[in-house]
Amino acid sequence: MISCLEGHGYTDAGGSIPSPRVFQKARFPLHSGHPMGIPRLRPGDGHRMFAASSKKRETREEVTAQMDLSLIFSQIINGLQTGSVYALVALGYSMVYGIILLLNFAHGDIIMVGAYTAFYAIASFHLHPLASVLLAVLVSTVLGVAIEKVAYTPLRSAPRLSLLITAIGISFLLENGAQLLFGADTKSMDTIVTGNAALLGANVSYAALLTIAVSVVAMLALTFLVQKTKLGKAMRAVSEDMGAAQLMGISLNRTISFTFAVGSALAGIGSILYLCAYPQASPTMGSMLGLKAFVAAVLGGIGSIPGAMIGGFVIGLLEAMVSAAGLSVWKDGAVFAILIVVLLVKPTGILGRQITEKV
Amino acid sequence: MKEKKPIRIPMPLRYGINLALILALWGTFAALIGQGAITNYWSGILIMVGINIILAVSLNIATGYLGQLPLGHAGFMAVGAYAGGIFLKSTPVADLLKAGNEAACLPYVIGALVLSAVVAGIFGLIIGIPALRLRGDYLAIITLGFGEIIRVALTNIDSLLGFKFTYGAAGLKRIPKFSGFHLVFICVVLSCTLIHMIMKSRHGRAILSIRENEIAAESVGINTTYYKTMAFVVSAMLAGIAGCLYAGYLGSLYPATFKFMKSIEILVMVVLGGMGSMLGSILSAAALTILPELLRSVADYRMVAYSLALVLMMIFRPKGLLGSYDFSMSRVLEKGINGLRGVNTGKGGGAQ
Numbered sequence: 042m043i044s045c046l047e048g049h050g051y052t053d054a055g056g057s058i059p060s061p062r063v064f065q066k067a068r069f070p071l072h073s074g075h076p077m078g079i080p081r082l083r084p085g086d087g088h089r090m091f092a093a094s095s096k097k098r099e100t101r102e103e104v105t106a107q108m109d110l111s112l113i114f115s116q117i118i119n120g121l122q123t124g125s126v127y128a129l130v131a132l133g134y135s136m137v138y139g140i141i142l143l144l145n146f147a148h149g150d151i152i153m154v155g156a157y158t159a160f161y162a163i164a165s166f167h168l169h170p171l172a173s174v175l176l177a178v179l180v181s182t183v184l185g186v187a188i189e190k191v192a193y194t195p196l197r198s199a200p201r202l203s204l205l206i207t208a209i210g211i212s213f214l215l216e217n218g219a220q221l222l223f224g225a226d227t228k229s230m231d232t233i234v235t236g237n238a239a240l241l242g243a244n245v246s247y248a249a250l251l252t253i254a255v256s257v258v259a260m261l262a263l264t265f266l267v268q269k270t271k272l273g274k275a276m277r278a279v280s281e282d283m284g285a286a287q288l289m290g291i292s293l294n295r296t297i298s299f300t301f302a303v304g305s306a307l308a309g310i311g312s313i314l315y316l317c318a319y320p321q322a323s324p325t326m327g328s329m330l331g332l333k334a335f336v337a338a339v340l341g342g343i344g345s346i347p348g349a350m351i352g353g354f355v356i357g358l359l360e361a362m363v364s365a366a367g368l369s370v371w372k373d374g375a376v377f378a379i380l381i382v383v384l385l386v387k388p389t390g391i392l393g394r395q396i397t398e399k400v
Numbered sequence: 401m402k403e404k405k406p407i408r409i410p411m412p413l414r415y416g417i418n419l420a421l422i423l424a425l426w427g428t429f430a431a432l433i434g435q436g437a438i439t440n441y442w443s444g445i446l447i448m449v450g451i452n453i454i455l456a457v458s459l460n461i462a463t464g465y466l467g468q469l470p471l472g473h474a475g476f477m478a479v480g481a482y483a484g485g486i487f488l489k490s491t492p493v494a495d496l497l498k499a500g501n502e503a504a505c506l507p508y509v510i511g512a513l514v515l516s517a518v519v520a521g522i523f524g525l526i527i528g529i530p531a532l533r534l535r536g537d538y539l540a541i542i543t544l545g546f547g548e549i550i551r552v553a554l555t556n557i558d559s560l561l562g563f564k565f566t567y568g569a570a571g572l573k574r575i576p577k578f579s580g581f582h583l584v585f586i587c588v589v590l591s592c593t594l595i596h597m598i599m600k601s602r603h604g605r606a607i608l609s610i611r612e613n614e615i616a617a618e619s620v621g622i623n624t625t626y627y628k629t630m631a632f633v634v635s636a637m638l639a640g641i642a643g644c645l646y647a648g649y650l651g652s653l654y655p656a657t658f659k660f661m662k663s664i665e666i667l668v669m670v671v672l673g674g675m676g677s678m679l680g681s682i683l684s685a686a687a688l689t690i691l692p693e694l695l696r697s698v699a700d701y702r703m704v705a706y707s708l709a710l711v712l713m714m715i716f717r718p719k720g721l722l723g724s725y726d727f728s729m730s731r732v733l734e735k736g737i738n739g740l741r742g743v744n745t746g747k748g749g750g751a752q
Contacts, residue, residue, distance in 0.1 A: 144537045195715050202469055203718045205537060206671055209471075209664060210710030217703040328660070332548075335541065370559075374552035377545035384542050385530050 115245060116365045117358065122249040122318055124357020125256030129311035130334035131341065131349040132263060133185075133304030139280040139344035140300045142201065146208040147188055149331015150215035151305050155181040155312030156322040157223055164230050178309035185305025186298050194294070212328070219324040227323040234317050248317040259310055260350050266303070267346060276300055280344065329373065336380040342393025351391060406738045414730040421729055422589055426582075433581060443581050447649050449689045450584035451642050454591050456669040456685040457678055458638030461595060463667070464676035464724075465604070466631045467611030469540040472527070472547025473639055474662035478554060478655065479523045480516035480640025482566055485575040485647040487512045494576040509578050513587070513644050520640020521633050523550070528632035532625065547663060554655040571654040572647075579648035587645060591638050592678060598634065607631050611676075668706050672713060674720030679727045684720075 130152060137145045155177040162173035192211050196204050234248040267273035275296045278286040287293050315330070316322070333356060341352030356376055363375045383390060409417070429446065432438045438446070459473050488494075491508045531542045558568050566572055598604045606627045609617040618624050647653055669688050673680025692702050713720065 138537075142537075144541070192711055192715070196718075199714075199718055201537070202467070203714045205469060205540060206667070207711050207714040209667070210707045210714065213661075213664060213707035214704065214711060217707060221700055221704060332544070336545075339538075339541065370556045371552065374549045374556075377549050377552075380545045381530070381542055381549075384534060384538055388534060388538060 112365075116361045118245050118249050118253075120358035120361030121354060122252045122357070123360060124354035125252050126311050126314050126318065126330070126353075127334045127337045127356050128350045128353025129256050129259060129307045129314065130331065131337040131353045132260070132346060133308050133311075134331075134335050134338040135341070135343055135346060135349040136276075136300050136304045138338070140276060140297060141193070141197070141204075143193065143204050144208060144335070145304075146205075146331070147211040147215060148185075148304065148308060149327035149329075149334065150212050150219075151181050151185055151188075151308045151327070152312040152315065152330060153219060153322070153324065153327035154184055154215065155309040156316055156326065157219065157228075159313055159316055160228050160230050160322045163233070164228075170233055174313050177313055178306050181309030181312065182302050182306045185301045185308070189298055189301040194297075212331075216324050216328065223322075223324065225324060227321050230316070230320045230322075232317070232320050233313075252314045252317055255310065255314060259307060260346075263303070263307070264346060272296070272299055333373075333376050336376055339380060339390055340383050342390030345390070345392040348390055348392035407734060407741070409730045409734055417729050417733065426585055426589075429581065429585070444649070445690060445693055446581055447579055447584045447645075449686045450581075450588045451579075451645050451649065452666075452669065452685040452689045453588050453682050454638055454642035454645070455666045456673070456681040457592055457595055458635045458642065459666050460670050460673075460675065460678065460681045461598075461607075461631050461635040461638075463670050464674075464681075465599060465607050465611060466628060468532070468628070468632075469667075470531075470543040470632070470635075471540045471660070471663050471667070472543035472545075472550070473635075473666050474658040474660070475527075475543075475547035475550035476520045476524060476636040476639035477643035477646065477662070478550055478653075478658035480520040480643030481647040481653050481658075482554060482572065482643075483519040483640070484512040484516040484644030485572050485653055486565070487515050488576050488578070488648070489572075489574065493578060494574070497576050497578065505576075505578060509583065509648070512578075512648075513641055516640040516644035517637040518640075520643065521637040523640075524633040524636025525629065528629045528636070532628045532632060544660065544663075547658075547660065551655050551658055554658075566655070569655060571652050573652040575647050575651050575653065577648060577651045579645045584645055584649075587641060591641065592682070594634075595638075595678065603627065603630065665706070668710055671720055672709060674722035674724060676724040677720065677722045677726055679725070680720055680722035683722070 130148065133148050133151075134145060137143055137148070158180045159173050159177040162168045162176050163170060168176065188211055192207050193204065196207055232248065234246075234251055236247045237244045238247060238250065239245075267276060275286070275291045276299065278289065278291055279293065279296045279300075283293065286296075315326075334353065337352035337356040338349050339352070340355060341348030341350065356379070359375060359379065360372050363369065363372050368375075387393075429438070433443050455473065455477060459470070462468050462470050462473075488508065491511075493505045493508045496502075496505045496508075527543065527546045531539055531546070534542060554566050555569050558565055599607070606617070606622045607630075609620075609622060610624050610627060614624055665688075669685045670681050672688070673682070673684030688706075692699060695702070
């Protein structure tokens with residue numbers, strides 16, 4: 042029954058992630074009633090419903106309800122798919138903010154560079170997909186560390202405003218540099234992962250399953266890295282108190298670079314997952330994606346790793362729900378509205394720590 | 401030996417000197433345009449320079465003087481532009497302009513400018529009150545969010561209202577083109593004067609003290625919330641006026657113009673010129689508007705150069721080209737006179 046819906050989606054272009062396989066055009070196509078499956082009452086329905094509800098009618102309603110369940114399920118999967126990309130990117134934001142209190146605006150554009158790397162590796166150099174994925178992650182990591190060394194290290198003792206403006210400058214440098222190098226047009230490529238699986242009556246693409254699986258694995262690995270390893274301990278120490286950590290013999294430069302490397306590697310993985318969902322690369326694809334991931338990080342509580350994951354999934358699900366309600370043009374607005382509400386009601390986010398300001 | 405006192409130019413005279421300078425500047429440009437030395441193309445660029453100057457000095461209030469980093473300035477500009485554009489479309493200004501009756505348009509134009517300022521100011525208040533509770537990065541992000549919401553709303557509000565209001569992504573077209581050189585020049589002068597007078601008053605001092613140390617300012621009894629909101633609203637109002645002039649110059653508006661990118665462009669002007677320096681904002685706004693026109697052949701590199709300049713400036717000269725230096729003709733004159741008389745004035749007579 043769902044197969045008739047194939048081929049829709051991908052209706053909006055631009056920097057944001059369009060919910061992959063969202064049935065935007067053919068939402069609830071079999072009945073024109075309430076989205077939740079309550080059939081619309083027509084004049085005279087009352088009689089028929091109470092008098093003699095025919096068997097035929099009942100079965101139709103049953104089917105409709107089933108349809109809706111599977112539609113809702115596939116929307117949730119869509120939301121989780123975009124959400125896991127947001128979560129991976131949000132982790133990078135959150136880690137960097139946690140350690141040097143910098144909003145790394147360039148983080149979103151690292152994804153863009155990763156996506157272009159994968160695109161050229163596959164489309165122009167015909168590398169094996171797995172090799173291209175590794176290459177993209179490697180390039181993102183190196184780029185992230187290079188940005189930290191060149192632009193942020195000289196400003197470590199500068200006012201926060203200068204650091205923030207530098208980050209914005211780097212972000213625009215990457216965007217416009219990419220526009221010069223690769224052209225302003227959108228580069229489309231073949232999907233990396235194809236095929237669908239039937240799950241609970243809904244048609245779920247392998248790409249979505251892979252995305253969710255990869256992000257969950259990446260987050261588990263990251264949690265292990267931060268909680269159990271020596272470098273992770275150093276990262277936590279630096280984010281707790283930079284000066285004290287330095288006194289304890291932790292190399293500040295190494296730890297911060299390592300944080301950037303991990304964050305950028307996650308962004309690289311995010312870029313590949315983005316390409317799975319939406320096989321296109323454009324110079325500005327990173328900006329909106331990065332902003333929304335940042336919203337996810339703030340929502341979850343910036344500086345908190347599980348917070349970033351929760352935030353990412355919430356934002357992804359929210360977008361899927363807004364699109365499902367037929368308001369996909371307001372999607373970006375809804376995300377930023379969430380940001381504003383969070384900042385006003387609980388600026389520390391869901392899992393964030395309260396920071397008291399000292400004189 | 402009789403000690404000579406350094407001469408200090410008294411206050412009314414200082415205003416007189418400034419007025420004379422402004423009139424001279426205006427006279428020069430007016431004469432050049434009248435004689436045809438400045439072509440239509442270049443007077444158009446002059447108008448854009450003026451609009452960008454208003455945008456830069458208005459952002460400078462929030463960034464340079466208040467020390468915050470709002471990233472949604474283009475949103476206020478958009479609100480002002482659409483308010484002015486929609487208002488003027490509903491008035492007979494287009495027909496009056498066609499008939500050549502410019503004097504009759506003036507009340508409408510002034511009305512549009514005031515309306516833009518008021519609407520943008522209201523938005524500034526709505527956004528500022530919650531946003532200014534936050535600090536630093538959070539303020540930057542929340543204003544960025546508001547700016548994006550304004551743009552999304554301008555694009556999609558028609559479908560919600562059910563009638564044509566902003567004309568969505570297709571653009572608001574056929575706005576009467578009322579922005580001439582003289583109007584823009586007057587607006588620039590008025591905005592700069594307003595900012596100058598605010599900043600030299602106790603209100604301005606209070607705003608500066610918040611930038612220097614918010615907690616200390618609060619502890620000496622300055623109502624920081626009030627002054628932060630005031631600076632933010634004034635900044636938004638002036639951006640609204642610039643937006644209205646922009647609408648009247650181009651004649652058509654598209655929501656895509658007011659993206660995050662536009663806010664950054666304005667920010668670059670302020671940062672390059674020197675945060676907290678009005679002259680810096682004016683010069684860099686003028687330079688960054690004129691240079692791309694001169695360098696059309698390498699236009700592709702413009703944004704790359706902008707962003708590189710931003711990064712390099714932050715690393716090597718974080719205070720901007722002029723720092724917080726501001727030009728004062730009176731001070732220069734005083735220095736000259738006292739220098740001729742051989743009096744050491746020490747730190748000059750200027751205020752800052």
